[in-house]
Amino acid sequence: DAKTTQPPSMDCAEGRAANLPCNHSTISGNEYVYWYRQIHSQGPQYIIHGLKNNETNEMASLIITEDRKSSTLILPHATLRDTAVYYCIVRVAEGGSQGNLIFGKGTKLSVKP
């Protein structure tokens, strides 16, 4: 089972920041937080991941709370093409045996004009 809790859906206005929350209260010290998204009918796409420090790349920023029990994915200027289901995933890395991803139901983000 997924070890994360996400709201089932969110709306965001085009051009505004989209802040997607994720709770992972049982996360272990050696587990990373990963974010993927799935645009309708396509395969999932990697966005970003982190352990305990905040991370930023060309797609998004990831803010992880100090106790690591929750995180927020930030899309700084959402566009209509960001409409997708966003999955927050925790998994063991650095020695994990198989590396597979355990997907929950994710958050359906709808970006509106």
Add this chain to the structure above:
Amino acid sequence: NAGVTQTPKFRILKIGQSMTLQCAQDMNHNYMYWYRQDPGMGLKLIYYSVGAGITDKGEVPNGYNVSRSTTEDFPLRLELAAPSQTSVYFCASSLAGGRSTDTQYFGPGTRLTVL
């Protein structure tokens, strides 16, 4: 690079028929995965492989078989198709498996209907 490719894109099977879903990657990745996604749900792992000649079961392996004779290819075999196998199937690959730097790349999926 083509990335991860899957064929066919769509298929309709009758109950009891068999078929092979093809998956190939040209990124020289060691790890490959098969997931299925039922409507409105997240993906579930069927089988995975950490290299040529090595495969192992995931969360939902029943009714499926895999082989990994080359680094590039990871076909998924359905024997005796059942309506419960109606789903979208995604193949993925990654370079480093359990490493923190690992990123999985997904194919476009195969939509399978069993009637």
